[in-house]
Structure formats: structure tokens, C-alpha cells
Amino acid sequence: MKRPQYINVDLSAISAIFHRCSGCTSTDACCCAKYEVCVSAREMKTIIGILPLAAEHCPWLKGENGFDNVFDEAERGLFAIDTHEDGLCVFAYHCNSGIRCALHSVAEQIGISPHLFKPYACTLWPLGLQEPPNATLSICDDAFQFPCNRIRKEKGGAIAPEILNSIERLLGVAACGQILKAAKKGLHSTRVQLRGPLAGEP
Ligand code: SF4
Ligand code: SF4
Structure with missing residues (x-):
């Protein structure tokens, strides 16, 4: 649109x-499990570029022959991020401080603002x-x-x-x-x- x-x-x-x-400790109350998060083609391209780094936190992103496609076209030009069966976004992972976003973590590792990697809906x-x-x-x-x-x-x-x-x-x-x-x-x-x-x- x-x-x-x-x-x-x-x-x-x-x-x-x-x-x-x-940081949530349980998926039940976590925002990363409550919504269908969609991204634009531009956002998707950015995320695909950092999949190898995101997979260090979320190993399930890796398939047998490279990285799995974790986007489904929801409508023209808008792509929904896949979730696990419990509704949790595939970029979310559990660590000692609760549920975290791998895209956010990768940005912090590189030293840039997380909004440059995360879907705008998540930043907002x-x-x-x-x-x-x-x-x-x-x-x-x-x-x-x-x-x-x-x-x-x-x-x-x-x-x-x-x-x-x-x-x-x-x-x-x-x-x-x-x-x-x-x-x-x-x-x-x-x-x-x-x-x-x-x-x-x-
Ligand atoms: S992960 Fe953070 S922002 Fe999301 S519901 Fe839990 S405490 Fe709130
Ligand atoms: S992209 Fe990150 S912040 Fe957004 S729903 Fe997925 S794990 Fe949560």
C-alpha cells in the first residue's frame, strides 16, 4: 500500500x-509472539543480508542447503516473517536475560542502531x-x-x-x-x- x-x-x-x-521470560506474554510482523521488500533485503549473523543466535534459520526462506508474501510488496508453532517470531531467541531479537543483537554486535535491521513495526x-x-x-x-x-x-x-x-x-x-x-x-x-x-x- x-x-x-x-x-x-x-x-x-x-x-x-x-x-x-x-525482556520476557515466557512466550505467552511476549510481543514477539503476538503479532504477524510484515516487512517491505527493502527491509526483507536488509534482513537477508545479515541472516548468517542472525543464525548465530537462531540456528534454525539454517537449512540443509543454505538459509531457509522465512518470509511469506502476505500481500503485494509486503512479506510476513515466519513464526514457530507457539507463535514466536523466528528471529526471537531465548537467553539468560529473556527473549531477545537476533536482528537487534546483531546490530548491537556491529555497533549500529538496531532500527537499521529491525522491521519498522518492531522499532515503533x-x-x-x-x-x-x-x-x-x-x-x-x-x-x-x-x-x-x-x-x-x-x-x-x-x-x-x-x-x-x-x-x-x-x-x-x-x-x-x-x-x-x-x-x-x-x-x-x-x-x-x-x-x-x-x-x-x-
Ligand atoms: S519482549 Fe520486551 S517489549 Fe516485548 S512484551 Fe516482553 S518486555 Fe515487552
Ligand atoms: S523481528 Fe525481532 S523484534 Fe520483531 S518480532 Fe521478530 S524477534 Fe521480535
Whole structure:
């Protein structure tokens, strides 16, 4: 689906959430087992490029004759990442600190920002971008079912730093600054130009 040039931002919603991942120990409550995660062709190409490194954490990615195809075309230009039988994404793995994302771990190993390897939907979560015609950046409907998300009670800052970081990585510094300024003014919504990875730009 063609991405819009401008999106609405639900400031009331994104100002009201605090999020910090502490790593799930069980698949039942893990965000990596709850959703069908889809990527664009560009994101898929990036992930395929780091499969050998990801397989060091997730050996099941390796087949007998190379790497297994872990993507299924869900709709034109959009590819769903395979899951295990329990619903856990094939890029998730268990370690001492809980369930981790191999794409995130590989980025940290190389020393680059994880958003350059991870699906944009995963970087953005617990926020979500609704599709056009009412493209709006808001929080996912079920976000508060996860213990790592809670209603934000802190005063000041307008938006929680973890949420702001995700927005900045995916929308860029300028749009992030615009969103923060509008939130500090107490506005309930604003409209920003879609730039960066969410607009299909590098
Ligand atoms: S973001 Fe939340 S649900 Fe997902 S792995 Fe971290 S703690 Fe678990
Ligand atoms: S790509 Fe990574 S963050 Fe996204 S669902 Fe899979 S394991 Fe979780």
C-alpha cells in the first residue's frame, strides 16, 4: 500500500504511555509472539543480508542447503516473517536475560542502531501507524495488556524518552522535534511529514 506523505500524530495517546522492555521470560506474554510482523521488500533485503549473523543466535534459520526462506508474501510488496508453532517470531531467541531479537543483537554486535535491521513495526511498538486514509501514529490497541507498558504518570518531558527515541529513529529529528513541541504546548494531535524509513527512504 502506498504510504501517505503526511500523517496525523495522536499526541494525547503517545504522551500517556511509558514503555521499557525488560525482556520476557515466557512466550505467552511476549510481543514477539503476538503479532504477524510484515516487512517491505527493502527491509526483507536488509534482513537477508545479515541472516548468517542472525543464525548465530537462531540456528534454525539454517537449512540443509543454505538459509531457509522465512518470509511469506502476505500481500503485494509486503512479506510476513515466519513464526514457530507457539507463535514466536523466528528471529526471537531465548537467553539468560529473556527473549531477545537476533536482528537487534546483531546490530548491537556491529555497533549500529538496531532500527537499521529491525522491521519498522518492531522499532515503533508499542506505537503503531494506521494505514491510509486515516494514517495516524498512535499506540497499539492492546499495548496495555503487556506489563512493559503502563500509563505514564510522570510530569514533564511531555513524551517518555523511550517512545521519543523510536519516533526520532523512524521519522527523523525534525519531525520528532515538531511532535515534542506540539505535545509540550498541550495539543491533542498534530500533523507531520512522513520522512525516513517509514516513507521508504534510507
Ligand atoms: S517489549 Fe515487552 S512484551 Fe516485548 S519482549 Fe520486551 S518486555 Fe516482553
Ligand atoms: S523481528 Fe525481532 S523484534 Fe520483531 S518480532 Fe521478530 S524477534 Fe521480535
